[in-house]
Amino acid sequence: MRVLVVEDDPGIADLLVRGLERAGYEAAAVPSGQAALAASPEPDVVLLDLGLPDMDGVEVCRQLRGRSELAIIVVTARGEEGDRVAALDEGADDYLVKPFGLAELLARIRAVLRRVRPADRELLRHADLTVDLRTRTVTVGEREVALTPKEFDILEALAVDPGRVVSRQEILERVWDAHWYGPTKVLDVHVAGLRRKLDRPGLVETVYGRGFRLGTPDAQPTPPEVP
DSSP states (O other): OEEEEEOSOHHHHHHHHHHHHHTTOEEEEESSHHHHHTOSSOOSEEEEOSBOSSSBHHHHHHHHHHHOOOEEEEEESOOOHHHHHHHHHTTOSEEEESSOOHHHHHHHHHHHHHHHSOGGGGEEEETTEEEETTTTEEEETTEEEOOOHHHHHHHHHHHTSTTOOEEHHHHHHHHTOTTOOSOTHHHHHHHHHHHHHHTOTTSEEEETTTEEEEOOOOSOOOOOOOO
16 A cells, blocks of 8 residues: 655655554655656555645645545645635545644544545455455454454454564554554454454464564364254
């Protein structure tokens, strides 16, 4: 999932890119509207500042929306109602006023993507596991699995890129808070519950010293004998 940060302040741009990368996104930054319009390949999400040096961000939004259905989230210090209305009228999907927390930004990105992504990109599949991001449902084979919100978010973090090791800190920042400094034992408790409910040994793997990933599940459990 590619995110383009359109921001002329290098410090803010770097902070956003690093935070997005920790959350599992492929992120890059450009400092101007023209650079945003020329970006290739086209991103999935644009985080768009309005106060750009070469052109107003509202005009950038209008041109982007005129040619693409990508997700556009305005991130700006301009909080007046007129600015909000202008950006939303030109096709912005959301509007976030600085300063803001990274956790809120990530939540807004997920919410916007649920609205704008094609249905086939809402289904994450691995082995016989299917994660439906739109309905937040999970099936293993033909069996629907009831997960808590936190268990679902952990599974989503792993399922977006099966096989990639997701660090414990990345999951904590993504699922709980961008600046989580508490004990990591809470993650172990939720992962244990997730494994128990999925009932596929080997599906959620621990990579010691690094984090977790989706692996190749062992043979499916033998169904109970019918009396």
